[in-house]
Structures are given as C-alpha cells and as structure tokens.
Amino acid sequence: MAYSDKVIEHFEHSKNVGTLDKSDPNVGTGLVGAPACGDVMRLQLKISDDGVIQDAKFKTFGCGSAIASSSLVTEWVKGKSMDDAMKITNKEIAKELSLPPVKIHCSVLAEDAIKAAIEDFRAKRAARAAGAPAAAATVARES
Amino acid sequence: MTHVATHFELFNLPLSVDLDVKALDDLHRKLSLETHPDRLTGADARERRIAAEKSASLNEAVKVLRDPVRRAFYVLELKGVKLDTEHAAAALKMPMEFLEEIMERREALDGARQARELSRAQSMAKEIAALKSASLSTAQTALRADDVPTASIALGKVRYYSRFLEEVEAFEEELAAS
Incomplete structure (x- = not known):
C-alpha cells in the first residue's frame, strides 16, 4: 500500500514534534491509544485563558499515517478557539491526507487526541476555578 | 445463514483457552490425511476442491490454536470482542x-x-x-x-x-x- 504525498511529507518533515510542560495550568494533554495495532499518541495544547490555542506539540509512536494525522492536526489547531478545534473530524483529516480505509483509525486517533487534550485543559481550569491548586498557578506564573 | 465451523469445532475440541498442543497436532495429522491429494485419486473436481478447502481451514485453525496469544484473542473474539x-x-x-x-x-x-x-x-x-x-x-x-x-x-x-x-x-x- 502506498502512502499519499501528504502523508509522506508530514511523516518525513513532521511539524511540532515534542512536549509541553504537563503541569502548566494552560496546557492540556491528550493521550490516546489504538489497541488494534498497539500505537500510542500524545497531543498537547497550550491554551490561553480566553480559550485560543497558542501552541501544539505531539509525540506519536505508530505508523506513518498516525504520525501524519497528528502532525497535520497540530498545524490545524494553532490559532483556533477550543470550540472550533473540537469540531475537527476524522473525516477531514482522512480526506486531507487521502488515507485509505484501513488507515482511517489513525485519523480517529488524532481527532480523539484533540478532544482529550481540550477536556484535560477544561478539567484543569475547572479545578483551578474551584480554588484548589491556586499555589500551582502562582508557581507557573513565576517560572 | 450457514454456520461456519469455529477453529475448535473443526477439531471437535471444546472452546477453551487451555489446549493440549501435542493432542492438537495429532488430531491435525489425522484429519489432514483424510484430505490428502493421494487419497483423492478417483475423486472428481468438486470433491478435490472441497478437500483443498478443508485442508486450508485446518491449517489456518492450527496456526491460531497452537499459539497461546492468538488462541486467547480468538477465544475473546468468539465471546464477542x-x-x-x-x-x-x-x-x-x-x-x-x-x-x-x-x-x-x-x-x-x-x-x-x-x-x-x-x-x-x-x-x-x-x-x-x-x-x-x-x-x-x-x-x-x-x-x-x-x-x-x-x-x-x-x-x-x-x-x-x-x-x-x-x-x-x-x-x-x-x-x-x-
């Protein structure tokens, strides 16, 4: 099976590979896996207090399509609001990368990773609003 | 819809994660003899085709059942996942x-x-x-x-x-x- 040019491009020149500080209150981390193949994907988003995605990083251990899907979405989400990022569907990812049917699950993984990262950020923010880890926020501002 | 025999049924074995591989190999050998081309000299094309299909299913079944990991995945599959x-x-x-x-x-x-x-x-x-x-x-x-x-x-x-x-x-x- 041949990979499309866009998959190869994202695979060979992956955008935004890396990590963001998980303990930063403005960073949401999404960790998802595919038990059908044993691949894992971590996607992290740095989100401003007004809900705009400022930065995105990923690390994926998986096939070319999984890496390309995560690389593509990190490009797509930057500058988007959380609500708009939540609307990204695996169909759009699969279409952009011309993924064959057997690789559709890689795009599903990327979609799930965005949602998991945003949910993580929202949970953190809710916890902060509840007043619990106020100290952590102070530390982050100082660093 | 006709019921397709499970790998266990092909060997008349109970559905289980526990299996005696040695006994399975013996059964496989015995059943394979029945579908061996040498035994089909007088058979027509249809009989030969059925024998070849049977032989292929037996070989596939043995591959899955011999391996404890594949067998466990297969038992889970038969239980619906x-x-x-x-x-x-x-x-x-x-x-x-x-x-x-x-x-x-x-x-x-x-x-x-x-x-x-x-x-x-x-x-x-x-x-x-x-x-x-x-x-x-x-x-x-x-x-x-x-x-x-x-x-x-x-x-x-x-x-x-x-x-x-x-x-x-x-x-x-x-x-x-x-």
Whole structure:
C-alpha cells in the first residue's frame, strides 16, 4: 500500500514534534491509544485563558499515517478557539491526507487526541476555578 | 445463514483457552490425511476442491490454536470482542495509567534507539516480555471465568507489549544491517 504525498511529507518533515510542560495550568494533554495495532499518541495544547490555542506539540509512536494525522492536526489547531478545534473530524483529516480505509483509525486517533487534550485543559481550569491548586498557578506564573 | 465451523469445532475440541498442543497436532495429522491429494485419486473436481478447502481451514485453525496469544484473542473474539477491528478497539477504554506507562516506555526505547544502545533496549524488552506474559495469564484466567471486560483489557495490554517487542526486533535488525 502506498502512502499519499501528504502523508509522506508530514511523516518525513513532521511539524511540532515534542512536549509541553504537563503541569502548566494552560496546557492540556491528550493521550490516546489504538489497541488494534498497539500505537500510542500524545497531543498537547497550550491554551490561553480566553480559550485560543497558542501552541501544539505531539509525540506519536505508530505508523506513518498516525504520525501524519497528528502532525497535520497540530498545524490545524494553532490559532483556533477550543470550540472550533473540537469540531475537527476524522473525516477531514482522512480526506486531507487521502488515507485509505484501513488507515482511517489513525485519523480517529488524532481527532480523539484533540478532544482529550481540550477536556484535560477544561478539567484543569475547572479545578483551578474551584480554588484548589491556586499555589500551582502562582508557581507557573513565576517560572 | 450457514454456520461456519469455529477453529475448535473443526477439531471437535471444546472452546477453551487451555489446549493440549501435542493432542492438537495429532488430531491435525489425522484429519489432514483424510484430505490428502493421494487419497483423492478417483475423486472428481468438486470433491478435490472441497478437500483443498478443508485442508486450508485446518491449517489456518492450527496456526491460531497452537499459539497461546492468538488462541486467547480468538477465544475473546468468539465471546464477542474482536480486538482487531477498529470498532471494538475504539470501544475499549484502556486505563490512562497504562497508556502513560506505555508512552514512557516507548519514549525510553526511542532514546536507546537514537543512542544505538542495543543492550539497554534488550533489557527493556526482557521486562516487557515478562509483563506481556503476566497480562496473557490474566486474560486466560478471565476467559476461563467468562469475564470478557477483564480479558479485553488484558489482551489490549498484550497487543501494546507485542508492539513494543516488535520495535526492539526492528532495532536489532537495523543494527545487524548496518
């Protein structure tokens, strides 16, 4: 099976590979896996207090399509609001990368990773609003 | 719809994660003789085709049943969870701590691979192989008790661990080739 040019491009020149500080209150981390193949994907988003995605990083251990899907979405989400990022569907990812049917699950993984990262950020923010880890926020501002 | 015989039914064996491989091999040999081309000298084309199909199913069944890992996945499948399909796999929620652990281990392996430290990768593989066999054993116990959710998670772990071990093998081949 041949990979499309866009998959190869994202695979060979992956955008935004890396990590963001998980303990930063403005960073949401999404960790998802595919038990059908044993691949894992971590996607992290740095989100401003007004809900705009400022930065995105990923690390994926998986096939070319999984890496390309995560690389593509990190490009797509930057500058988007959380609500708009939540609307990204695996169909759009699969279409952009011309993924064959057997690789559709890689795009599903990327979609799930965005949602998991945003949910993580929202949970953190809710916890902060509840007043619990106020100290952590102070530390982050100082660093 | 006609019922397609399961791998167990082909050998008249009970559906179980526990199986005597030696007995299976004996049964396979016996049944294979019946479909052997030498026994079909007077047979017509249709009989030959049926014999060839039967023989192919037996060979496939033996491959799955002989291997304890494939057998466990197959028993789970017969109990309604086919982990190889995207749908079932997506419905399976692996524990978050487990995904974190796998991510960390894959990152560590990646580090060893970048540094071309085979012995470090191999000692990780040894640890993972032990975890894999412990998870397989958990899955087998759960399948014996018909506990499908526990078996699904345990076999999901087996899949991730297998993937890790494949990566170590790929690394070994990479070094051998260079």
